[in-house]
Amino acid sequence: EVQVVESGGGLVQPGGSLTLSCAASGFTFHDYWMTWVRQAPGKGLEWVAAIKGDATAKNYVDSVEGRFTISRDNAENSLYLQMSSLRVEDTAVYYCARAGAPWAFDYWGQGTRVTVSS
Amino acid sequence: EIVLTQSPGTLSLSPGERATLSCRASQSISSTYLAWYQHKPGQAPRLLIYGASSRATGIPDRFRGSGSGTDFTLTISRLEPEDFAVYYCQQEASSFGGGTKVEIK
Numbered sequence: 001e002v003q004v005v006e007s008g009g010g011l012v013q014p015g016g017s018l019t020l021s022c023a024a025s026g027f028t029f030h031d032y033w034m035t036w037v038r039q040a041p042g043k044g045l046e047w048v049a050a051i052k053g054d055a056t057a058k059n060y061v062d063s064v065e066g067r068f069t070i071s072r073d074n075a076e077n078s079l080y081l082q083m084s085s086l087r088v089e090d091t092a093v094y095y096c097a098r099a100g101a102p103w104a105f106d107y108w109g110q111g112t113r114v115t116v117s118s
Numbered sequence: 119e120i121v122l123t124q125s126p127g128t129l130s131l132s133p134g135e136r137a138t139l140s141c142r143a144s145q146s147i148s149s150t151y152l153a154w155y156q157h158k159p160g161q162a163p164r165l166l167i168y169g170a171s172s173r174a175t176g177i178p179d180r181f182r183g184s185g186s187g188t189d190f191t192l193t194i195s196r197l198e199p200e201d202f203a204v205y206y207c208q209q210e211a212s213s214f215g216g217g218t219k220v221e222i223k
Contacts (some may be wrong), residue, residue: 035211037163043179044217045155045163046204059212095162103211104153106166106175 002026002107004079004096009112016086020112022079022096030074033099035044036081038092039111046092047054047080050099087118120144122207125135127200130223137194139218141207146187151210154183154192157217158203166205167192 008020022034049060059118064091069082078098079096093113097105120146131137139166141152149170157163165174167183172188180195195199202222 033211037214044204045157045208045214047208047214049212061212063218086145097163099211101153101165101168101174102150103153104165104166104174104208105211106168108162108164 002100004098004109006094006096006109009114011115012086012107013071013117013118014086014088014116015090016116017082017084018086018114020081020094020096020114022055022081022109023076024098027098027100029077030076034072034079035097036070036079036103037095037097037108038090038114039095040089040092043092047058048094053056055062071096076077083114086114088116090114091116098101120147120209120213122209122213124205124215124218126218127216128219128221130221131197132223133197135197137197137201139192139194139205139220141185141190141192141215142200143188143190143209147209149186149190152183152185152190153208154181154213155206155208155214156203156214157200157206162173163206194200 001113036048051070067085093111098107100106152170154167155163171183182193
C-alpha cells in the first residue's frame with residue numbers, strides 16, 4: 001500500500017527556520033517526482049516545490065524561491081522541505097504528494113501544520 | 119504564468135443532481151496537463167481526473183472530465199452525499215485554480 005506521511009510542523013517565529021519530512025512507503029521511491037503543496041487557512045491549494053526522482057531537477061513557486069529547499073534521501077525513502085526566513089504568510093498545512101499520474105499527484109499525506117507567528 | 123480560474127465559487131445542489139464545474143486557463147494548455155482534485159476538510163486531497171479526461175484509480179464513473187485549450191469541465195452526473203467537497207483544477211503539476219465548493223442545498 002502506498003503511503004506518504006508528513007512530520008515536522010509546528011510553531012515558529014517570523015524569520016525562523018523549520019524542516020518538514022515526508023516518509024514514503026509502498027512504492028519504488030526513486031522512480032517518482034515528489035512534491036510539496038500547502039493550504040493556508042481559509043485558502044485554496046498552492047503548489048510549493050517539486051523534485052525529480054534522482055534529485056537532478058527541482059522547481060519552486062516564486063514566493064518561496066531562495067527561502068525553501070526541497071531535497072530527498074532515496075536510501076531512506078524520505079522527502080524534505082527546509083524552510084528558512086519564514087513569513088507569517090507561510091502559515092499553512094503542508095502536504096507531501098507523489099507525482100504518480102501523468103502531470104498529477106496521485107497519493108497525498110494527511111499534512112503537517114506550520115504556524116509562523118510571534 | 120498560466121492562471122486557472124474556476125467557476126462558480128460555490129455550487130449549491132441537492133443529492134442526485136448534476137454538478138458542472140468550470141476551469142478556464144489564461145492561455146491554451148495541453149489537455150495532458152490538466153488534473154482535477156477533490157478536497158474535504160481535514161483530509162488529504164484526492165486525485166479524480168488527469169489528462170483532462172482520464173479517471174484516476176478507484177474513481178467512480180459519475181465523475182467525468184472534458185475540455186481542451188482554455189476551457190475544461192468536471193461533471194458529476196448524480197451527486198452522492200460524499201461528493202460535497204471543494205474541487206480544484208491544476209495545470210502542469212503546478213498551479214491550482216481557486217477551487218469550487220460544492221455544498222448541500
